[in-house]
Amino acid sequence: MMKVYFKRVVMWVVLATLLTGCGMVPPLVGKTVTVSIFYGSEKEEWLEPLVEAYNNQKHKTEEGSTIVVEVTPMGSIESANAIIAQEIQPTVWSPASSVYIPVANAGWRRQHAEDLVVGTPEDLVLSPVVIAMWQPMAEALGWPDKSLGWADIAQLATSEEGWAAFGYPEWGTFKFGHTHPNHSNSGIVSVIAETYAGVGKQRGLTLQDLNDPDLKAFVADVESSIIHYGRSTGFFAERMFERGPSYLSAAVLYENLIVAQESKRLAGESFQLPVVAIYPKEGTFWSNHPYAILNAPWVTDEQRVAAEDFLAFLLDKPQQLKALEYGFRPADPAIPLSAPLDMAHGVDPSQPQTVLEVPSADAIAGIEQLWREVKKPVDLVVVMDVSGSMRGDKIASARNSLIQFINVLDDRDRLQIVLFSDDLIELTPMSALGEKRDDITRRVSGIVEGGDTRLYDAVQMAYEEIDANGDPQHIRAIVVLSDGEDTASNQTLGQLVPRISAQSESGTATKIFTIAFGDRADRDVLRQIAEPTGGKQYDSDPRTIQDVYAEIATFF
Amino acid sequence: MPASPRLNKFLFVVYSLVTIGVFVGALVSPSVRAVAYAPLRDLLLPPPKPIVVSVLYSTEKAAWITEAVARFEASRPSIDGRPVQLELKKMGSREMYLSVLDGDEQPDLISPASMLQISLLQDLSQSKFGTPVVNPADSEVCQPVLKTPLVLVAWKDRADVLWGDDPNGRMWRRLHDALTNPSGWGAYDHPEWGYIKFGHTNPLKSNSGFQTVLLMTYNYFGKTRGLTGADILSDADYQRWLIEFEGTISKFGDSTGTYMEEIIAYGPSLYDFVAVYEATAIEQAENAVGRYGELQVYYPPATHMSDHPFCVLEAEWVAPEEARGAQMFVDFLTDREMQELALLEYGFRPVDTGIPLDQSGSPLQRYAANGLRIDLPPEVEVPPGNVLSTLLDFWARNVQP
Numbered sequence: 001m002m003k004v005y006f007k008r009v010v011m012w013v014v015l016a017t018l019l020t021g022c023g024m025v026p027p028l029v030g031k032t033v034t035v036s037i038f039y040g041s042e043k044e045e046w047l048e049p050l051v052e053a054y055n056n057q058k059h060k061t062e063e064g065s066t067i068v069v070e071v072t073p074m075g076s077i078e079s080a081n082a083i084i085a086q087e088i089q090p091t092v093w094s095p096a097s098s099v100y101i102p103v104a105n106a107g108w109r110r111q112h113a114e115d116l117v118v119g120t121p122e123d124l125v126l127s128p129v130v131i132a133m134w135q136p137m138a139e140a141l142g143w144p145d146k147s148l149g150w151a152d153i154a155q156l157a158t159s160e161e162g163w164a165a166f167g168y169p170e171w172g173t174f175k176f177g178h179t180h181p182n183h184s185n186s187g188i189v190s191v192i193a194e195t196y197a198g199v200g201k202q203r204g205l206t207l208q209d210l211n212d213p214d215l216k217a218f219v220a221d222v223e224s225s226i227i228h229y230g231r232s233t234g235f236f237a238e239r240m241f242e243r244g245p246s247y248l249s250a251a252v253l254y255e256n257l258i259v260a261q262e263s264k265r266l267a268g269e270s271f272q273l274p275v276v277a278i279y280p281k282e283g284t285f286w287s288n289h290p291y292a293i294l295n296a297p298w299v300t301d302e303q304r305v306a307a308e309d310f311l312a313f314l315l316d317k318p319q320q321l322k323a324l325e326y327g328f329r330p331a332d333p334a335i336p337l338s339a340p341l342d343m344a345h346g347v348d349p350s351q352p353q354t355v356l357e358v359p360s361a362d363a364i365a366g367i368e369q370l371w372r373e374v375k376k377p378v379d380l381v382v383v384m385d386v387s388g389s390m391r392g393d394k395i396a397s398a399r400n401s402l403i404q405f406i407n408v409l410d411d412r413d414r415l416q417i418v419l420f421s422d423d424l425i426e427l428t429p430m431s432a433l434g435e436k437r438d439d440i441t442r443r444v445s446g447i448v449e450g451g452d453t454r455l456y457d458a459v460q461m462a463y464e465e466i467d468a469n470g471d472p473q474h475i476r477a478i479v480v481l482s483d484g485e486d487t488a489s490n491q492t493l494g495q496l497v498p499r500i501s502a503q504s505e506s507g508t509a510t511k512i513f514t515i516a517f518g519d520r521a522d523r524d525v526l527r528q529i530a531e532p533t534g535g536k537q538y539d540s541d542p543r544t545i546q547d548v549y550a551e552i553a554t555f556f
Numbered sequence: 557m558p559a560s561p562r563l564n565k566f567l568f569v570v571y572s573l574v575t576i577g578v579f580v581g582a583l584v585s586p587s588v589r590a591v592a593y594a595p596l597r598d599l600l601l602p603p604p605k606p607i608v609v610s611v612l613y614s615t616e617k618a619a620w621i622t623e624a625v626a627r628f629e630a631s632r633p634s635i636d637g638r639p640v641q642l643e644l645k646k647m648g649s650r651e652m653y654l655s656v657l658d659g660d661e662q663p664d665l666i667s668p669a670s671m672l673q674i675s676l677l678q679d680l681s682q683s684k685f686g687t688p689v690v691n692p693a694d695s696e697v698c699q700p701v702l703k704t705p706l707v708l709v710a711w712k713d714r715a716d717v718l719w720g721d722d723p724n725g726r727m728w729r730r731l732h733d734a735l736t737n738p739s740g741w742g743a744y745d746h747p748e749w750g751y752i753k754f755g756h757t758n759p760l761k762s763n764s765g766f767q768t769v770l771l772m773t774y775n776y777f778g779k780t781r782g783l784t785g786a787d788i789l790s791d792a793d794y795q796r797w798l799i800e801f802e803g804t805i806s807k808f809g810d811s812t813g814t815y816m817e818e819i820i821a822y823g824p825s826l827y828d829f830v831a832v833y834e835a836t837a838i839e840q841a842e843n844a845v846g847r848y849g850e851l852q853v854y855y856p857p858a859t860h861m862s863d864h865p866f867c868v869l870e871a872e873w874v875a876p877e878e879a880r881g882a883q884m885f886v887d888f889l890t891d892r893e894m895q896e897l898a899l900l901e902y903g904f905r906p907v908d909t910g911i912p913l914d915q916s917g918s919p920l921q922r923y924a925a926n927g928l929r930i931d932l933p934p935e936v937e938v939p940p941g942n943v944l945s946t947l948l949d950f951w952a953r954n955v956q957p
Contacts, residue, residue: 120809126821147748202740202751203806283750286822333820333843350848352825354741354750357806 033065033306038088040096040185041073041232042254043125043289046326047314054313059306067306075232075554076185080104083116089298091307093117094124096185096233096254097287099192099358106361114295121290124314125256125328128352129189129285130277132240132258133250135346138276140166144348149281150197153250154218157225163249171245173225175508178252179236180229180554181371186236187229189285190252191371192364194222196356202283203357210366220374227508228475231554237261239534244272247534254287255347259327262345279351286355288331377412378477378556379430379470381462385482385517387421390449394483394518397542402444405479405549409433409556414474415440416465420458421451422488430469455482456489456496459512459529463500466510475556476510477535479549482526483517493525501532511535513552517545607635609881610643612652613667614763616812616833617702617864620902621646628888633881640881648810649763653677657684662873665882666690667701669763670862671938672770674698679941690867697870697879700863701889702904704835705855705932706767709816711824712850717744725857728775731829732797735804749824755815756831758808759951765808767860768831769951770944772801774936780858781937785946795954802955816840823848833862834928838903838919841926853927858936863907 039047051069059067074082076095082088084107093116095101101117108116131153133143140163141148141156156162156174163171179187196202198218199209209215227248230236237257240248241264258277264270291314293299293307313319320330327345329337337349359367382405384398409415411434417427427447428440462478470476486493500512512535514526519541527537540548578592592601613621625642633640647655649668655661657680668674671692678688692698708727715723719730731754737743740751757765774780776794777787787794809815815830820843837853844851866889868874868882888894895906903919913920913930920928938944 120807120814123821128825281748283825286826329821331821333817333840336846350823352823353748355753355825357751 031063031065032068033061033063033300033302035067035069035092035303035307035310036090037069037071037092037094037310038074038079038083038090039071039092039094040076040079040287040289041234042096042127042256042287043094043326043328044073044234045260046125046323046328047071050314050319050322054310059309059313061302061306061309063302065302065306067309069310073232075179075183076100077181077188078183078231080107083294083296084108089296091294091299091303092310093292093294094289095292096289097129097189097285098290099189099285100185100364101290101292102358102361103364106365116294116296117290117292118295121292122311122315123331124289124291125320125323125331126289127254127256127287127328128277128279129186129193129287130253130255130258130279130347130352131250132237132253132275133278134245134272135274135276137163137168137171137245137249138278140168143276143278147281148278150193151282153280154194154197154222158221171249173508175227175247175249176222176225176251177227177236177240177248178229179233180231181368183231183554184233185287186233186252186254188364188368191219192359192367193280193282193284193356194219195367195370197282202354205357205359205363207363207366210363210370216370216374219370223371223374223376224473226376226475228477228511228555231551233257241270241272241275243534250278255329256327259340259345259347262347263327263340266344274346276346277348277351279348279353281353283354283356284352285358372410375410376473376475377410377414377471378475379414379466380409380476380556381416381418381430381466381478383418383420383458383462383478383480384447385421385453385455385484386419386447386449386451387453387484387487388450389453389484389520390517393542395447395449397545398481398517399444399447401546401549403441404546405553406433406437406440406444408550408553411437413556414471416462417444418458418462418465419447420454421449422454423451424454424458424461430465452488453482453484453486454488454490455480455486455525456491456493458489460491460496460499463510463512470510472508476508477555478510478512479515479552480512480526480529481515481517481545482521484520485522485525493528497528497532500529509533511555513538513555515540515545515548517541604638606639606641607877607881608641608643609665609878609885610645610663611665611667611882611885612645612647612655612661612663614649614652614669614864615646616669616704616763616835616862617667617902617904618646620702620898620904623897623901624889624894627894628885631888633884633888635877635880635884638877640884642885648761649673650761653680656689656869657681662871663869664874664878665866665868665885667864667866669864670767670860671700671865672763672766672860672944674865674867675938675941676944677941679945687870689869689871691870692865692867697883698865698867699886699890700861700865700907701886702864702895702898703861703907704833704864704904705859705861705935706764706771706831707834707837707859708829708854708856709819709832709837709851710829710854711848712852714741714746714749714824714828715852715854717741717746723854723857725775727854727856728772732772732801736800749828752804753827754805754829754831755819755827756805756808757812757815758810758956760948760956761808761810762812763862764812764831764833766944766948767862769798769802769947770939771856771858771860771936772798773947774858775856780934783937783939783943785943788943788946788950795950798951799954802951806957808957812836813839819851820844820847834905835903838923838928841919841923851926853923855927855929855933858934859932860936860938864904 051071105115162173178190181187181191198215237253240251241261320332323330341349413433415433416430419425512530512533514530514537516523516526516539530537538548652668653673674692678690681689734752741749756768759765759769812832816832816836819827819830866886868879895908898904900917
């Protein structure tokens with residue numbers, strides 16, 4: 001009996017070995033190949049569900065590996081810089097447009113023999129860069145009968161009368177916005193377009209053009225109407241559509257964001273005024289979402305093939321039709337431009353009539369430099385909690401990240417630093433950073449902790465200070481870092497909030513950004529301080545504080 | 557009267573001997589194989605060695621080739637009992653002749669987009685190997701299979717402003733003058749259209765770009781034949797004219813199809829005019845309807861055909877039976893059925909002149925309102941390979957971004 005049992009076992013083992021050897025039993029854990037994609041965040045709503053659907057279909061390569069796509073949204077310029085610095089190593093880079101590809105290639109070639117992006121990558125979806133404006137304001141400017149352009153925006157931005165010149169004094173000054181040119185595609189193309197308008201060209205921009213002093217004055221004038229910059233176009237649109245016309249009169253966005261907002265409004269999910277797309281008459285740029293499989297040493301042949309497979313999926317008709325629903329123009333020419341791409345959704349699919357020529361990499365670098373020199377300066381108060389609970393790695397990382405934050409500010413920016421515990425101590429008064437940069441770095445390095453937390457009083461003091469001494473022509477902001485509840489102020493939150501939010505509906509009002517540092521910080525209180533001013537509350541700890549500061553810096 | 561047992565036996569022996577003889581014969585020569593009793597043949601005999609014909613072909617005709625190959629294979633082609641198999645590879649026309657020259661590819665049959673590349677390969681292989689690998693003069697081994705002329709596709713309202721219904725002989729010169737005018741469309745009372753935008757592919761990489769530059773050049777010299785290297789190298793006015801013309805183009809892409817797709821997807825904002833093949837324009841004609849406006853096809857004053865030659869290589873790696881297999885495939889492609897398919901489904905002009913271009917279903921007739929026409933302007937002569945090389949070198953040195 002035992003013998004028979006033994007024989008059976010031997011037989012099964014031999015059979016199992018044979019079968020496995022023949023490859024008839026699939027391994028329990030299959031091989032996978034990962035395609036990582038960093039992409040411009042504007043297409044997030046379209047792309048993310050498609051990634052999920054694609055991964056669920058378990059596509060395989062010829063080698064039998066299952067393809068896994070992982071996507072991360074990031075500002076187009078920011079991701080380009082991170083790839084060149086090799087801080088991120090994606091298989092595919094899909095920025096919002098091709099405009100920055102030559103610049104990225106030039107940066108990459110400083111350390112490599114070949115281009116990072118070779119050839120012309122396929123477009124995923126299209127959307128023109130437009131000026132989004134509230135419909136009544138656009139009508140006041142003559143829209144839709146009169147074609148408007150970058151020059152009109154510049155003129156409005158530089159006029160002291162603002163909307164009063166058009167018979168609408170109640171709308172106040174013209175408040176304009178575009179994203180940060182060092183982070184986001186729509187930011188850099190806005191500044192390129194301003195530059196073209198300034199020199200009166202539509203193509204053939206040269207480095208010599210950029211030396212024209214009149215151009216500098218022109219760009220400075222336009223930038224003076226900017227309420228603040230921002231990291232991503234999507235976030236900027238959200239701001240505008242949430243807060244309404246008193247916050248922003250117009251902003252440089254993509255057409256698809258207007259379609260999305262109008263779809264919401266028509267569905268009764270938004271109660272703002274209608275918003276329309278102005279297609280600049282001098283020409284604009286396209287956001288064409290190129291899909292660039294990188295020519296980088298970390299991309300394997302199998303990843304390349306897998307990335308091609310995902311590209312084919314995205315260009316397939318059902319996925320392209322989905323893009324239309326989100327307000328994009330499909331890259332597939334076989335799909336007609338139909339609803340919601342229509343006037344009812346604030347856009348005109350027969351536009352734009354012309355583009356501006358994409359300048360050379362050198363010219364774009366020159367424009368970035370020009371912008372740095374003339375951009376709207378910031379008046380900033382940093383309010384930092386140095387109470388006893390900040391001891392240990394908290395105070396150390398708060399100090400270091402503050403120094404890095406100061407480093408990204410320009411010499412023309414004005415900075416004040418207030419420390420609070422039992423007392424309120426002014427580490428440095430509101431003055432231009434250029435003359436005191438080294439001194440401040442030294443002083444910040446020497447900050448020590450101890451005592452109670454007078455949060456409300458500190459915020460109140462900073463607000464009054466910037467109100468009295470800040471320049472209304474500058475971007476004005478307060479950054480508050482706190483790790484605990486208020487324990488010693490002379491006033492309550494209820495008294496503070498009305499004071500700091502008196503002008504909050506205006507885009508040019510002082511914004512307060514609050515950082516809840518560590519678990520014990522009172523997030524709710526900090527949110528109540530930040531949000532009414534148009535600022536934002538962030539959660540942070542010693543590991544992430546640097547990223548939070550970096551994010552806040554994109555507003556300036 | 558039934559046959560006697562003896563006769564039966566005799567017949568059986570004869571039958572058996574013949575059968576065995578056929579099988580032995582089939583072993584020696586595959587052409588006897590077909591006679592052998594099929595079920596027994598497949599059981600007893602080793603399968604005949606196929607004749608594998610390797611083919612490189614240019615991308616523009618991929619859709620038609622794919623369909624044609626499926627039909628060719630379904631016809632179970634064989635030579636002397638050996639099945640003919642095709643091994644196809646699609647590539648750009650320039651890449652194709654360079655890969656043959658470099659020895660990266662050893663095809664039996666090549667089909668670039670036009671005779672221009674065959675002419676270049678003939679010249680370059682003569683210099684490199686001492687003897688050319690292709691002979692375009694011998695129509696037995698090198699023959700055009702499909703034709704499509706180079707055309708300009710433009711937004712009608714804009715072309716109307718520039719040259720009305722008919723660009724006539726001055727098309728390239730008018731385009732040059734318009735493109736180089738700093739006021740752009742403003743000089744034609746349409747400042748809202750911005751600067752004037754023309755696109756063609758990179759002549760170093762793509763056939764249509766090469767044809768465009770060749771046509772511009774012939775037109776500048778006011779002739780349609782006899783272009784020489786001296787024309788290109790010693791006429792400073794021509795050189796300035798071409799460099800100015802090309803200087804208005806900021807990007808030279810690789811694929812002709814992409815230009816046609818882009819003018820439709822991006823509308824007039826990106827291109828006012830693009831140089832593409834007639835067949836490419838036809839392929840996308842339906843997509844252009846109801847988008848940005850009316851797209852129109854314009855024929856240059858003299859044109860050049862992409863004639864899609866299929867040439868059997870004269871090289872040591874081409875075995876005689878492979879050359880026969882290649883020829884068999886070419887004969888299939890030039891058959892009426894395949895030629896009609898090319899016209900009706902893919903917008904190419906057949907080389908078979910017996911096929912009427914104005915028959916019902918012909919896209920040349922269907923899209924006549926978009927400027928497509930049956931009669932073509934005169935064709936320019938293909939200059940010798942060394943003149944073509946001179947033109948490309950000049951472009952590479954002075955224009956290439």
